[in-house]
Amino acid sequence: MNFDRAGTGDIPRLHALVESAYRGESARRGWTHEADLLGGQRTDAKALREIIEADSQVILLAKNVDAITGCVQLSHVGDGLAYLGLLTVDPDLQASGLGKELLVRAEQFVRDHWQARAMEMTVIRQRSDLIAYYERRGYARTGEHRPFPHGDERFGRPKSPELEFAVLRKPV
Incomplete structure (x- = not known):
C-alpha cells in the first residue's frame, strides 16, 4: 500500500471511491x-x-497499485489545530485496518507539516457506532454540536430533519 497526496488527475477515481x-x-x-x-451525493468533483x-x-490517498482504496481530507485550521474529514475506505476493505492506518x-x-497539536472532526451525531470507533482511537466528544447543512444538496439529502454533527477532538 502506498500513501500519497491526491492530485487533480485522481479526482475521477477519488470521487467514485467516496x-x-x-x-x-x-x-x-x-x-x-x-x-x-442521507441520499444524494456525498461530494462532487468540483469540491474535491x-x-x-x-x-x-490536502487529501491523502491510500493506493494499491493504481487503485485508490482509501482517503482522508486534512485542513490546516491554524492555532495548532487541524481538521480531519472525508475518511473513506473502499467498502470491501473496511475492517482491514486501512482506516486506522x-x-x-x-x-x-x-504534526509534521502544520505543527498541529490537535485534530478535530465532526461526525453525524446519530452515528454512534462511528463515534465509538473514533473514541477507541483517542478522539473525545467535546460536547459541541454543529448544524447539518440541511437544504444544501452538495452534502446530500437528509432523510431526517434531526441530523447534526458532534465535534470530536484528539491531541496529536
Whole structure:
C-alpha cells in the first residue's frame, strides 16, 4: 500500500471511491456508510478539486497499485489545530485496518507539516457506532454540536430533519 497526496488527475477515481463508500447500495457492503441517513451525493468533483488545489488542505490517498482504496481530507485550521474529514475506505476493505492506518498517517502529516497539536472532526451525531470507533482511537466528544447543512444538496439529502454533527477532538 502506498500513501500519497491526491492530485487533480485522481479526482475521477477519488470521487467514485467516496460515493461508493458513503452512499447507495455499494456503501452497504461496509459499515461506515450513511445510506440510511442521507441520499444524494456525498461530494462532487468540483469540491474535491477545490480541496486539492487549496493551500491549507490536502487529501491523502491510500493506493494499491493504481487503485485508490482509501482517503482522508486534512485542513490546516491554524492555532495548532487541524481538521480531519472525508475518511473513506473502499467498502470491501473496511475492517482491514486501512482506516486506522489512514488516521495514523493523517495525524503524522498534520504534526509534521502544520505543527498541529490537535485534530478535530465532526461526525453525524446519530452515528454512534462511528463515534465509538473514533473514541477507541483517542478522539473525545467535546460536547459541541454543529448544524447539518440541511437544504444544501452538495452534502446530500437528509432523510431526517434531526441530523447534526458532534465535534470530536484528539491531541496529536
